[in-house]
Amino acid sequence: MPTFSEDSLLAVRFGNARTGFDLVGIVDAALPVARITAEVLAQDSKDIPLLEEYVLRLVDQGERTPESIAGFLGLDVAMVNQTVAVLFGSDDLRWTAPVPGTAPVPRLRLTEKGRFTATKAAAIVPVRVSQSLVFDRMLWRASPYSRRSTIARDVATEAGMIMLPAARSGPVEDGEVTAEEITTLLQENGTTTREVLQVKSIVQTRTCHVLPVKLLVYADAERAEIELGVVIDGELSDRHEIELIGFGGAKALGISVEPEPERPLLEPDFEMARIPLQEVTQKREEQAAVQLNSPAPLPSEPEAQEPPAEEIRAIGVFEHPELLDEALTSARKRILIISPWITGAIVTTAFVGKLERRLQRGVKVDIAYGYDDSENRTDPNAVRRLNNLAARYPEKLHVVRLKSNHAKILLYDDAWVTTSFNWLSFKGDPDRTYRVEEGTLIRNREKSGIYYTRYLELIDDNRR
Structure with a gap:
């Protein structure tokens, strides 16, 4: 049974959370927070x-x-x-x-x-102690978030996360966090029986921090009306959704939704054998439900799962990243990726590390990108990282800039995916336009070999 990504599990849990709306996107977002330390007078609860x-x-x-x-x-x-x-x-x-x-x-x-x-x-007498807290700058209140889960704002920006708005600018002032609020948070966390009697002062770190969250993008059938959901610690937060509406919702964040693009068609015999998306989605939901309801396994080396030898089926938008990760972690012979744009939110340190492990195992990798001469959506730093890796593995990795390219292809070993999904820029794209993108996964040794050769020829003919 496949292991599902966090986004796929969220899609199963919350895909039908809005009546009359479809879940069209799951986006990494950053909730503005402040790390504060409260000097308090407290005592153990009696x-x-x-x-x-x-x-x-x-x-x-x-x-x-x-x-x-x-x-x-x-x-x-x-x-x-x-x-x-x-x-x-x-x-x-x-x-x-x-x-x-x-x-x-x-x-x-x-x-x-x-x-x-x-x-x-x-x-039991009161003592003066320092209490570390996380302050939610959107709700403008201390909240029960783990301090270890917060990251620097610069890190979130580099990762291409959408920055959620804050209620106001400026530091957290003395008097804006009460003794009762801190006591309630401590009791909810279950970490101590301490009771806070008085807040003496508030100290805030200078570095701007955020809490990584998931932003769910819903759209109606006409793709004219958009609703947003905010998932924090695996649960939808109604309070943050209401606050986002007050800030202007999707429009204020620059989020829009387009109609679904036409799915790339296959050869007639493949179209006949293709398992439709509705059937695939139902089976994935059943499998994901098992993973959601199973206790978390103990950390161990993941077991390699042998994919089926022959397969022709639809893939939904949330499965695309899983297939890219499958290629980066399990390919044995070859990987070929064609994508119009490349962003640093995809070509991360983890991405480069996985790619290098494939190269060390002898996998041949070809990456082609480029849209037209006027395009400026590709991150030069991300391209530089790939070129640096190619310089270390000149016989195994080829990174090519194309004159013009509309293709979006992932091919690894005997698997071939044709789609309208932007493989190397689906995160961190400043054009925050989302759509339901359906592709096709084909596992067929003969056909994958034919198309692998065809795409290599396309790259050679179109390189700059």
Whole structure:
């Protein structure tokens, strides 16, 4: 059974989350956050409520009647009587007989358990500590995000993530994070029983940080209306979606959706044998559901799964990146990629590392790119990284700039994918236009060999 990418699993879970809308894109986005440190006065949470603690400690100090305790605390006697009743039920208080020669008024006394409870509560005193927090700059509030999950804004920009808006600019000020909010966050995280009594000051790191999130792009059937969803820690966040609407939604982020392009057609016999997208999608959803419902496996070396020898089927937009990764991690003989543009969001350190491992195993790799003379959507730094790698493996890796190219091809070993998907620029493209792109995967040794030769000839004829 295949292992599905994070985006494919999100597509299965949330693909039908908007009635009347189709999920047309899943985008890496960056939520603006601030790493802050709050200097706070805090104490470990006590096992008993504050009023019960005060009653026990006052009885221990000689206040032996509910009336005297109420007078000391400035509370209604009825409230103190209720607390006394609770402490009788917990075996912390008892009545003692009147002292001879005094008025016959029953007096309170501590049991052995009550004396221990009072002593334990009195031993917990406030201390000044530093508490690290993550502040959500879109919601403008401290949030339960892991500090380790945040990254520098520059890193997110280089990766081509869409920057989500902040509620306002400027630092987090003293008074904008309350003691109650911090206590709630600590309790939700389950990391401590600490109770924050007072926030003394707020210190913010100078480096701008973001939290990587997923942005779901939905469009209606006419592709005229767009809705966005924000996935944080694997769950949709209604609050962030509402905030995005207030900021202008998809239009403010420069996101648009186009109608589906025409699918590249195959030879008639292949078209007849091709499994349609609806059937493929249903099977993938069933397989993904198994992965979603299975406990996370222990870390281990992934098992190599032998693909079927013969296969002709549709592929949806969210499967394309999985096939590219399959080529980069499992190809044994050859990889050929033709893409109009190349972006640094795809040609990352991880991408180059996987590609180099293929080259070290003797895999021949051909990469061709270029649209026309006026195009400027290719990242020269990404091309430079590929050319540097080609210089180290001149017999195995060829990177070619084409005069003009509209083809989008991935071919590896005996697998061939024809599609309208931009293999090397589907992330980080400043033109944030999304569409449902359907392609075809063909696993056939004879045909893949024929088309491999044909595409190499196309590259030679069209190189600059």
